[in-house]
Amino acid sequence: MSDLQTTPSQTVGPFFAIGLPWEDGPFVVAQDSPDAFRVVGKVLDGDGAPVPDALVEVWQADPEGRFAHPDDPRGPLARMDFRGFGRSATDESGRFWFHTVKPGALPCDDGEEAPHLNVSVFCRGMLVRLVTRIYFPDEPGNDQDPVLVSLPDPARRGTLIAEAAPYGYRFDIHLQGDDETVFFDL
Amino acid sequence: MTADTTRRRPPAHYRPDPESHPPVSFPAYRSNVARAPRHPLVLLPQRLGEITGPLLGEERVGRYDNDLTIQHSEEPQGQRIVVGGRVLDGDGKPIPNTLVEVWQANAGGRYRHDLDRHPAPLDPNFSGVGRTLTDADGNYRFITIAPGAYPWKNHHNAWRPAHIHFSVFGRAFTQRLITQMYFPGDPLFDQDPIFTSARPAAREAMVAKFDLDSTIPEWAVGYHWDIVLRGSDPTPFEDEEDHDDE
Numbered sequence: 001m002s003d004l005q006t007t008p009s010q011t012v013g014p015f016f017a018i019g020l021p022w023e024d025g026p027f028v029v030a031q032d033s034p035d036a037f038r039v040v041g042k043v044l045d046g047d048g049a050p051v052p053d054a055l056v057e058v059w060q061a062d063p064e065g066r067f068a069h070p071d072d073p074r075g076p077l078a079r080m081d082f083r084g085f086g087r088s089a090t091d092e093s094g095r096f097w098f099h100t101v102k103p104g105a106l107p108c109d110d111g112e113e114a115p116h117l118n119v120s121v122f123c124r125g126m127l128v129r130l131v132t133r134i135y136f137p138d139e140p141g142n143d144q145d146p147v148l149v150s151l152p153d154p155a156r157r158g159t160l161i162a163e164a165a166p167y168g169y170r171f172d173i174h175l176q177g178d179d180e181t182v183f184f185d186l
Numbered sequence: 187m188t189a190d191t192t193r194r195r196p197p198a199h200y201r202p203d204p205e206s207h208p209p210v211s212f213p214a215y216r217s218n219v220a221r222a223p224r225h226p227l228v229l230l231p232q233r234l235g236e237i238t239g240p241l242l243g244e245e246r247v248g249r250y251d252n253d254l255t256i257q258h259s260e261e262p263q264g265q266r267i268v269v270g271g272r273v274l275d276g277d278g279k280p281i282p283n284t285l286v287e288v289w290q291a292n293a294g295g296r297y298r299h300d301l302d303r304h305p306a307p308l309d310p311n312f313s314g315v316g317r318t319l320t321d322a323d324g325n326y327r328f329i330t331i332a333p334g335a336y337p338w339k340n341h342h343n344a345w346r347p348a349h350i351h352f353s354v355f356g357r358a359f360t361q362r363l364i365t366q367m368y369f370p371g372d373p374l375f376d377q378d379p380i381f382t383s384a385r386p387a388a389r390e391a392m393v394a395k396f397d398l399d400s401t402i403p404e405w406a407v408g409y410h411w412d413i414v415l416r417g418s419d420p421t422p423f424e425d426e427e428d429h430d431d432e
Contacts, residue, residue: 004276004414005391006203008384010366011215013351015297019289019315020353022246045220059239059359069238071197071357085240108233118235118359125217127208127383129362131230151228175221183223184230186200186360 009129012122014053017089021055025087028058028100035063035101037168039134042094043121046176050094054123056173058086058098058134060116065104090123105141114141114148116160121173131184134171135161156182197237197418200360201276206391208383215379216340232360237418239359242285244319252318254290254330262312264293264331266406269367269394272324273354276417280324286413287353288316288328295334295348304336329406335374347374347381354413361415368393369409 012020029036039058043051061067062082066074084103088096098117106113114135121130135142142148142161151157159181162169174181211222230236250257255266273281291297291314294306298314312331320326333348349366356362368381370393375381384392391414400408 003201003204003417004274004278005388006206006276006414006416007363007365007391007412008388009207009363010351010384010392011380012353012364015291015299015302016289016351018297018299018313019287019317019351046224047220049220051221057362059235061235067234067238069241069357071238072234083240085242106234113233113235116235120359120362122364123221125215125219125221126210127212127215127218127380128210129364130210130223147230153225156225176223180223180225182225183227185227186230186232186236 009127011124011127012055014124016055016122017053020087021089022087025089026096026098028060028084028086028098029082031099033101036099037101038097038099039117039162039169039171040095040097040165040167041171041173043090043096043123043173044094044175044177048177050090050092051123051175052090052092052094054090054094054096054121056088056090056096057120058100058117059120060084060100060118061103061106063101063104065106065115102136108146110146111144112141114139114145116145119173121175123175126175130175131186132173132181133160133184134169136169137161137164151182156180197358199232200237200358200416200418203416205385206388207385212379212383215383236360237358239357239362240355241283241357242355243283246285247317247319251316252328254312254314254316254328257313258311260311262292262309262331264309264312264334266329267332268327268329268400268402268406268408269350269411270325270327270397270400270408271394271411271413273320273326273356273413273415274324275356275361275415280320281356281415282320282322282324284320284357285355286318286320286326288330288350290314290330290333290350291336293331293334295336306334306336327400332369340379345374345377347372347378352413354415356415358418363413363415365413366392367411370394370396
């Protein structure tokens with residue numbers, strides 16, 4: 001099989017805000033969706049300083065655990081208006097936010113993945129995308145999640161789990177430092 | 187999107203890139219130092235959430251978004267160019283109807299961004315932002331002006347080679363890519379740690395080629411640049427990929 005040279009990743013740079021943010025980007029679901037909440041967090045560097053030029057994207061299943069995508073083998077969604085994608089550029093304090101609903105658990109060969117959001121982080125200074133996940137603190141399924149239970153360093157598991165907050169959940173992304181978030185190689 | 191009646195065989199796995207991407211840690215790019223994670227990345231097996239991804243369509247693209255020279259009352263300064271090519275996967279299969287976003291500096295090397303302090307003039311007729319969808323054969327095309335090189339403070343007398351930023355999604359979370367397209371023969375390549383951060387054999391894949399076929403007589407110089415995203419295993423059953431209706 002031919003394997004073409006893939007195009008290398010390059011940094012998103014400091015000026016992506018002229019083009020990439022969308023007004024409705026942080027809205028994974030519409031403002032008035034039932035059971036919607038906010039996920040709010042900051043992107044922080046190794047010195048604990050906010051990263052004001054990061055782009056955070058999320059990709060998630062709907063509350064039934066289905067993806068708005070034809071490669072989900074279980075067929076179309078019950079709610080055709082569900083997209084499952086969000087994009088938020090950080091502000092000067094490093095803050096990003098999403099308005100979303102909790103995804104369902106996902107079936108997989110080795111059991112079931114607990115509800116989570118897939119996250120991409122791009123920023124000035126990084127030449128490649130960083131991938132992480134946002135899990136939820138109130139999910140008993142976390143204890144059987146194949147990703148959470150197989151982390152090489154179980155002490156870092158907490159970096160993937162959001163904290164409950166009045167508006168929904170809080171999730172900070174530490175690019176580096178003592179609390180460095182777990183990032184994945186896909 | 188309509189109901190998916192012609193079911194594809196879902197890819198089980200997107201292959202890793204052949205030696206391509208820059209490393210996570212690359213201190214020659216100064217702002218990488220405090221931002222690059224220090225722990226090794228944890229291998230994430232690809233499951234449903236990784237082999238799917240956002241399929242963003244026409245709702246993201248406005249009427250003039252693929253022509254950066256007609257977004258204002260007058261034409262921007264600079265040399266008009268046509269930039270086109272295909273979005274492909276690692277097997278050379280085109281990725282149709284996928285969103286391509288671009289942003290760039292103006293002809294003087296200045297971005298229309300508050301924090302860009304390069305003392306080159308802003309151009310009131312140039313925003314430097316474009317969007318388009320690939321067609322059924324994976325083709326995209328922008329009309330714009332050649333961006334200028336610009337200095338940055340990474341090291342003494344550092345200059346970025348002229349480039350256009352590209353953001354593409356492909357079909358899967360695994361394929362998401364943000365990159366930069368460069369112009370052939372740029373003498374600034376070797377001193378630029380961002381360009382040279384890519385593996386040597388892969389750098390060429392970031393450089394567009396002059397393209398006489400897309401050059402428009404008496405009007406604009408054409409460049410051709412294909413964007414290659416990761417390929418998948420197993421490849422879909424023969425002929426099946428021609429019947430997508432999403």
